[in-house]
Amino acid sequence: MKTLWIKLLLWGYAVFSMAPLLVMLLSSFRPTADIFDDPLGLPTGPDLGNYAKAWTEASFSTYVVNSLIVVVSAVLLGAAVSLLAAYPLGRRRFAGRGLFAAYFISGMTLPAHLGVLPLFYLLESLGLIDSLLGLILVYAAGSIPFNVFVLTAFFRQLPYELDEAASLDGAGPLATFWHVMLPLVRPAIATVIVFQFVPLWNDFFYPLVLMRDESKLTLPVGLTHFFGEFQNDWGTLFAGLVMTTIPLVVLFVLATRQIVAGLTAGMNR
Template sequence: MFRLNRFQKVIVWAFLLLLAFVNLYPIGIMILSSFKSTREIFLKPFNLPAVWRWQNYVSAWQRADFATYFKNSILVTAVSIASILLVSSMAAYVIARFDFKFKRSIYLYMLAGLALPTRLAIIPIFLIMRNLHLLDKLSGLVIVYTAGGIAFSVFLLVNFFKKLPHDIEDSAQIDGAGPFRIYWQIDLPLLKPALVTVAMFNFIDVWNDFFFPLILLSSKVKKTIPLGLQAFFGEYTIEWDILFAALNISVLPVLILFLILSKQFIAGMTEGALK
């Protein structure tokens, strides 16, 4: 984009690498510390571990009951994202493809959700969940996440639906296919990249959420990873070796997914601001 001489290039790269270092250093320390003993973390914080203590991970995994937290987080995230994708893409399809009374008002009404932080509605959400006997249930969380993800997902998907070519649809309509079949069999497969983007955006939000589990869940066996981590940090304040191991365990799934799908992740999370 810019024409730089060699000296300028060196300066540019020096700054870029400096920021990369600032980003990676704390992460690197987190990883290295998780293999040390607490004593080693305290006394030799900058060194490589003298012995790589994998047992830190075993103790963290067992003591924090991570297996349960993982199961809960995976379940909640998977079902929430599937629901968000289904209901949002159906709604987006209707809004993008059909004309009907009040369509504009309905769309604007849903767009308003883009700017309403769901958290601000937490008291009534809590009360509704209590009335529905969905407090301390994972399904309650799924409902909140699905409802909260709709505005942004519909907004993104409407734009994608509008860009799809109409002609295949028209010929399908002549063949007698109903709206749902056209949506399901023709449009959705074409929308796969957009659905991945929407899924990624919601994944980070749901997987990392701490606030709603904190308010809506209470029993230990229902906790998701961020909430479980919080309980763990409250309990083992001085055993830094397993604290670091626990942090790593909680980060690992996202890290792997991010490295595989970084392009989709970045698209998913920046798209909203750019649109």
């Protein structure tokens, strides 16, 4: 009986949480006049005019493409660098390993926004202000401390006999990393990718400070222009919000199993 009540409570919470998203989705197919007349009404038909208007007239396509380029590149670059750092920290014993681990962890203790002024001058000296590449590098560097912390813990959980067996088969450190270790830490990789993708996709601060050209804006900053221009066109606004949410939903659907495996890894060890 207790289990039944817990399930009902969880399903009720899920329905309550999904209700605003459902209203947003349904309203994106409705004309603005209908939304004002009946805010919670249903669409009369699958009208994609709001999506076409948001994609073309509101430069939404530019914001989406910029966000995808920046966030996907930053997440992959940050994960690749973090893997190369976490592997020796988690699998090798060498002098100064604890110091290096503490150095990476210390990056999680300092608010990144406190260093925005020297970061701005550094990027300006490199010619990377108002550049998607500069934003990618900032995001990738900021994700490394957390990624290394999580990935190092996963590498340490793997049996050391795997390294010995690979060495007996003639595999070097790089081959062992690529063919043996990397497939085993896929849940951890999926975890850090999702945990970095979401805040970077929603980040407003760095694009606002580092970007000037409107054609290079990412979605969070672009949405402020979008809301200012279409504040009375609710149908187009809802369509834009749905398109903003779709990449996050797709990512969670594709990576849910790996995320759960990553978060629960080691519980039965």
